[in-house]
Amino acid sequence: MIKMRLGVFSILGLLFLSLAVMTSSAQADGVPTPQIPKALQKTEKGHAELMRRNHMDLMLHKRDKTVHEGIRGKQYSLKACVSCHAVPGPDKQPVSIKSPKHFCRACHDYAAVSVDCFQCHSSKPPSSAGLVNLLEGFLKR
Amino acid sequence: MNIDTENRESTNTARRNFLAGIAGMAGVSIASGVTLFSFAEAKEAGEAVTSKVRWGMLIDTNKCEDGCTKCVSACNKENGIGTTGRAETDPQWIRKVQLRDPKTGNQTSLPMMCQHCAEPPCVDVCPTGASFKRADGIVLVDKHSCIGCRYCMMACPYKARSFVHEALEDQKSHAPRGKGTVESCTLCVHRIDKGGIPACVEACADEAGGAMLFGDLNDPKSEIAKRVAKYASRQIRADLGLNPGVRYQGI
Amino acid sequence: MATATKTIYRELKNDPLKYYLAVGLTGLIALIAAAAAYYMETNGHHVTGMNNQIVWGMPHVFAVFLIVAASGALNVASIGSVFGKTAYKPLARLSGLLAIALLAGGLAVLVLDLGRPDRLIVAMTKYNFKSIFAWNIYLYTGFFAIVGVYLWMMLEKRMNRYSSAVGVVAFVWRLALTTGTGSIFGFLVARQSYDAAVFAPLFIAMSFSFGLAIFILVLAIASRADDRPLGDFIVGKLAKLLGVFVAAVLYFVIVQHLTNLYATEHHGVERFILLKVVSSRVSSGSDRLFSAVSYRWSFCFTRRLTRRGHIFMPQPVS
Numbered sequence: 001m002i003k004m005r006l007g008v009f010s011i012l013g014l015l016f017l018s019l020a021v022m023t024s025s026a027q028a029d030g031v032p033t034p035q036i037p038k039a040l041q042k043t044e045k046g047h048a049e050l051m052r053r054n055h056m057d058l059m060l061h062k063r064d065k066t067v068h069e070g071i072r073g074k075q076y077s078l079k080a081c082v083s084c085h086a087v088p089g090p091d092k093q094p095v096s097i098k099s100p101k102h103f104c105r106a107c108h109d110y111a112a113v114s115v116d117c118f119q120c121h122s123s124k125p126p127s128s129a130g131l132v133n134l135l136e137g138f139l140k141r
Numbered sequence: 142m143n144i145d146t147e148n149r150e151s152t153n154t155a156r157r158n159f160l161a162g163i164a165g166m167a168g169v170s171i172a173s174g175v176t177l178f179s180f181a182e183a184k185e186a187g188e189a190v191t192s193k194v195r196w197g198m199l200i201d202t203n204k205c206e207d208g209c210t211k212c213v214s215a216c217n218k219e220n221g222i223g224t225t226g227r228a229e230t231d232p233q234w235i236r237k238v239q240l241r242d243p244k245t246g247n248q249t250s251l252p253m254m255c256q257h258c259a260e261p262p263c264v265d266v267c268p269t270g271a272s273f274k275r276a277d278g279i280v281l282v283d284k285h286s287c288i289g290c291r292y293c294m295m296a297c298p299y300k301a302r303s304f305v306h307e308a309l310e311d312q313k314s315h316a317p318r319g320k321g322t323v324e325s326c327t328l329c330v331h332r333i334d335k336g337g338i339p340a341c342v343e344a345c346a347d348e349a350g351g352a353m354l355f356g357d358l359n360d361p362k363s364e365i366a367k368r369v370a371k372y373a374s375r376q377i378r379a380d381l382g383l384n385p386g387v388r389y390q391g392i
Numbered sequence: 393m394a395t396a397t398k399t400i401y402r403e404l405k406n407d408p409l410k411y412y413l414a415v416g417l418t419g420l421i422a423l424i425a426a427a428a429a430y431y432m433e434t435n436g437h438h439v440t441g442m443n444n445q446i447v448w449g450m451p452h453v454f455a456v457f458l459i460v461a462a463s464g465a466l467n468v469a470s471i472g473s474v475f476g477k478t479a480y481k482p483l484a485r486l487s488g489l490l491a492i493a494l495l496a497g498g499l500a501v502l503v504l505d506l507g508r509p510d511r512l513i514v515a516m517t518k519y520n521f522k523s524i525f526a527w528n529i530y531l532y533t534g535f536f537a538i539v540g541v542y543l544w545m546m547l548e549k550r551m552n553r554y555s556s557a558v559g560v561v562a563f564v565w566r567l568a569l570t571t572g573t574g575s576i577f578g579f580l581v582a583r584q585s586y587d588a589a590v591f592a593p594l595f596i597a598m599s600f601s602f603g604l605a606i607f608i609l610v611l612a613i614a615s616r617a618d619d620r621p622l623g624d625f626i627v628g629k630l631a632k633l634l635g636v637f638v639a640a641v642l643y644f645v646i647v648q649h650l651t652n653l654y655a656t657e658h659h660g661v662e663r664f665i666l667l668k669v670v671s672s673r674v675s676s677g678s679d680r681l682f683s684a685v686s687y688r689w690s691f692c693f694t695r696r697l698t699r700r701g702h703i704f705m706p707q708p709v710s
Contacts, residue, residue, distance in 0.1 A: 067283045069189035079314050120284050120319030122312045229443035270520035288515050289507015294447040298582035303444050306436030321507030
């Protein structure tokens with residue numbers, strides 16, 4: 001009985017090892033990374049690093065501030081993030097979250113984490129009139 | 142300085158007067174705009190709203206025409222509210238209601254939207270606290286916390302809330318709405334926070350009878366505060382003690 | 393009397409056919425339920441008849457029924473442990489198990505009927521304690537825990553001496569739970585047919601009645617399937633008890649309606665609920681309950697000019 005168990009485990013172990021070797025050898029340069037589209041504007045240094053680690057916490061915190069306390073502004077606006085990180089599609093218009101080219105999907109598809117923000121929020125920047133309004137609002141303050 | 146100023150009587154003051162006149166005209170024309178801007182600009186960016194302000198509306202049903210639905214179309218356009226093809230489940234943030242008193246035969250029509258009560262029953266019953274009242278009196282649904290239980294829809298005496306049954310696309314970026322959550326009139330909070338007025342009020346003023354007035358009920362100098370102090374107005378179902386922010390005249 | 397009664401517990405007979413039939417049947421029902429939930433999630437709640445007028449429909453009817461019955465099903469065990477009636481003691485285990493099963497079923501219907509069941513975690517972590525719904529979440533989960541402990545006390549021999557104490561806790565907890573469930577409706581100021589303090593005791597009476605009814609059905613089926621006659625004594629007792637509970641429900645319902653009929657303010661809604669009479673002034677439409685917009689006037693909503701269609705209000709008795 002024990003011999004059988006040993007046999008089963010050794011076969012399983014070999015299978016896992018071969019699987020690991022196969023998948024890793026498929027990428028000559030190591031683990032694949034997501035292809036993140038470039039933003040439309042340059043921002044301050046460290047923005048990318050900060051967002052990479054903290055964007056979820058920041059978003060959760062700031063959304064409560066905006067919704068419950070009415071605090072608005074560029075730092076609190078999802079519209080601002082979406083506008084700056086808009087990715088043009090084949091028709092030169094920004095793509096929506098449905099397209100895999102969307103900025104948020106670059107990482108979220110890779111990590112297989114569903115992003116449900118855009119069930120309610122618009123994933124495209126506001127229309128040109130709205131965008132002008134938005135930018136004016138930011139400039140005024 | 143010891144300069145003898147008596148010698149200056151004969152100075153030509155025409156240019157000075159001209160400049161003074163120009164400055165006066167410019168001042169008068171800009172001042173009104175600045176004044177409107179300064180008190181319409183409710184708050185600065187990055188600052189929280191306070192309870193110093195209480196937003197409210199005054200609706201004069203005498204000016205509200207039967208059959209006119211400009212406020213409804215404006216709201217739907219502003220917030221991206223479409224139709225599902227089933228009239229019974231279409232979201233309605235504002236609706237026109239036609240009233241007839243069977244005892245006297247008197248008919249009137251009025252727009253009904255979220256009344257933004259001071260003691261909202263929808264806020265009391267929400268299990269997650271998603272339905273909440275902002276400090277400046279606007280009652281909103283925090284869709285991040287809404288679980289779609291619809292208890293607030295049951296609790297609202299005005300049937301102001303709607304439930305979104307289907308996945309939505311192409312929402313307006315200033316009005317996020319999604320499937321499975323409850324929504325209602327936001328008093329165009331995205332416009333108010335920038336110093337504007339709700340879309341329905343604007344549409345009524347521009348295209349219809351001008352029955353709706355929006356303003357700060359706490360500011361004694363505002364048009365709405367002066368009018369409610371001067372003319373009788375009532376809240377619908379005032380007996381419930383909810384103190385809504387929307388008042389009606391002519392019913 | 394000094395004679396001690398000894399209860400002998402026996403396992404059900406080993407009949408593979410009956411067992412797999414039971415498993416198959418319940419599995420089939422579960423599968424149909426899952427399919428129904430999936431259909432509702434993908435197509436929207438309107439498929440259950442829900443719209444902006446009918447906010448809580450069929451799913452809630454069943455969910456509330458099951459939850460109320462769950463707390464009542466525990467009653468049989470309570471009669472044994474708390475009130476010391478030895479005749480009911482052997483039934484206590486089935487009672488506890490049935491209570492848990494019914495509550496799980498009711499909560500499953502309720503959670504799946506949420507607009508966003510994926511946000512259940514939000515519901516379990518963010519609370520607005522002014523809402524009776526929020527309290528109910530604690531009451532329901534606590535019920536599972538307490539009945540679980542209660543069953544343990546009853547099933548393990550050396551713990552039997554504590555079963556009475558835990559039984560008292562379970563009894564009080566289940567009364568709180570049913571009061572909370574009734575208060576969901578009793579606290580609705582906006583709805584004329586609810587908004588009454590009588591809803592809490594009405595739900596308590598209903599829980600006794602529904603819970604015992606379901607318990608009797610399950611007991612009868614189980615004992616018949618196992619060829620284990622219950623005996624006239626216990627059957628007679630249970631039947632009489634059910635009669636008493638049904639009478640209690642009738643009492644509270646009568647009190648609720650008589651009180652409403654006394655107040656002119658409520659005549660319209662009573663006419664609607666009891667007689668299904670809608671105002672004769674309207675041309676077409678279906679019965680929809682709409683609470684009065686104005687308290688002083690008797691309004692008749694003839695038509696709404698927007699996409700919501702025709703809404704009617706019962707003509708109050710003038």
